[in-house]
Amino acid sequence: MSVTDSKGYRIVSRRCVADGGVTDGSGSDSHIRQAAINELAQTSDNRAQPGVEKMQAEWDRARHDTPPVLEVHELSKAFGAVRILNDVTFQMAEGEVVSLVGASGSGKSTLLRCINFLETPTSGRIEVMGDAISITSNRPGKSEITNAAKIPLFRKRTGMVFQNFNLWPHRTVIGNVTEALAYVLGKAKREAEDMALLALSKVGMAEFRDRYPSQLSGGQQQRVAIARVLAMRPKIMLFDEPTSALDPELVGEVLKVIRTLAEEGATILLVTHEMRFARDVSNRMIFLREGILEQDDAPEELFRNPASEAVKRFLSSVMPAAA
Ligand SMILES: Nc1ncnc2c1ncn2[C@@H]1O[C@H](COP(=O)(O)OP(=O)(O)OP(=O)(O)O)[C@@H](O)[C@H]1O
């Protein structure tokens, strides 16, 4: 029924669950999903070994001792009359990995895009490494930004990886990575190439440096897109469903890269539907429902004590049996 992953955690096998391996015999979908949720919660229990707990306590202490890398305060976003984000508040410490989960349309991408200022929030405050930008909305449809001159700095500090890679088709792999280094950071060609090669080697793509995106698989293209962000040395990496455009057999190579970055101490805010991965790699998981932050907890807590029926329903809907 269950297998053990490389860290010794018990995991639910998609195939076992899909085959009905965790049913109580009734074979109904809801039974299968509930059993899978129980299993994930139990898995989290198994992680509560003294060493892990001590590490978690140290982690929590460190989080409170260091200023946050990212602070999002009462952030709201409306498109016309429709409010998409409602007073979202959370913080991230250096080296934290936070997964952002929630149903389709709950505002996950909009939140990432606001943090990166690809969208202008309607109101609220975003602070990155102590620099803040506030947005006030005095009249409907009219927002005022304080410190708007800092937006390019925010973009540099928050690198975004998109679902569809967004590589330039007419540039080689190395050209895709050096472009922003040259134009945004003003790096000379030689230095930009060295930085690009270092980033490409971190995602295992250095040997493909002269290929064009059309000559790569989706997984390879996404790894190049990750290298492109990595090379800019952002303070926070924002991932918006980085594997959802990939064929299933290519998902693993991209998740492996993200896991390595996390293990190396990168600060990562990740939107994903890969719940098992999110649980394993994240320090916290944030659940958004209709633009409202409904739960912000350690993964084991989210699985063990969903804060609302909506969280429970969501966990049921994304369980492997439903995939
Ligand atoms: N530019 C826009 N103009 C108007 N409405 C928008 C715009 N961008 C997003 N929305 C709406 O905002 C809501 C949240 O969208 P968003 O893309 O943030 O959701 P999501 O949680 O990322 O969903 P998914 O899981 O499907 O990617 C949706 O109802 C969407 O239609």
Ligand SMILES: [Mg+2]
């Ligand atoms: Mg989205």
